[in-house]
Amino acid sequence: MTMSLGVVLHKMWVGARLRCPHCERGRTFSGLLKVNQTCSECGLRFEHEDGESVGGMYINLALAELTTMGGFFLIHGAYQPPVLPHLIFWIVYNVVFVVLFYRHSRSMWMSVSYLTGGAKHETPPR
Numbered sequence: 001m002t003m004s005l006g007v008v009l010h011k012m013w014v015g016a017r018l019r020c021p022h023c024e025r026g027r028t029f030s031g032l033l034k035v036n037q038t039c040s041e042c043g044l045r046f047e048h049e050d051g052e053s054v055g056g057m058y059i060n061l062a063l064a065e066l067t068t069m070g071g072f073f074l075i076h077g078a079y080q081p082p083v084l085p086h087l088i089f090w091i092v093y094n095v096v097f098v099v100l101f102y103r104h105s106r107s108m109w110m111s112v113s114y115l116t117g118g119a120k121h122e123t124p125p126r
């Protein structure tokens with residue numbers, strides 16, 4: 001597989017939609033917090049090592065901080081709202097973002113793992 005930027009972005013998008021990075025049909029989660037061990041469609045094993053989900057947290061926190069900082073300074077510059085309520089809003093936003101984005105970031109990490117050869121099929125892919 002050639003690793004063009006287009007392929008990487010596409011697979012990340014597949015991950016963000018909670019789909020298997022290989023066949024793009026199977027679901028990475030079966031429920032709110034339950035990770036599927038393997039893909040129901042092609043048999044890809046999603047996570048190999050304990051603690052692999054930490055990578056997803058990096059994606060999650062990075063995006064949360066980026067959007068929080070960006071949003072804070074954008075609104076601060078445009079409207080100069082009172083600092084304290086504004087700050088509280090973004091702290092709440094940050095927590096909500098991390099919770100809501102949890103599955104998506106973890107699934108995106110599975111795509112990263114797949115692209116870098118970490119996620120493999122234990123049996124030949126169907």
Ligand SMILES: [Zn+2]
Pocket residue numbers: 020021022023024025026039040041042043044
């Ligand atoms: Zn699959």
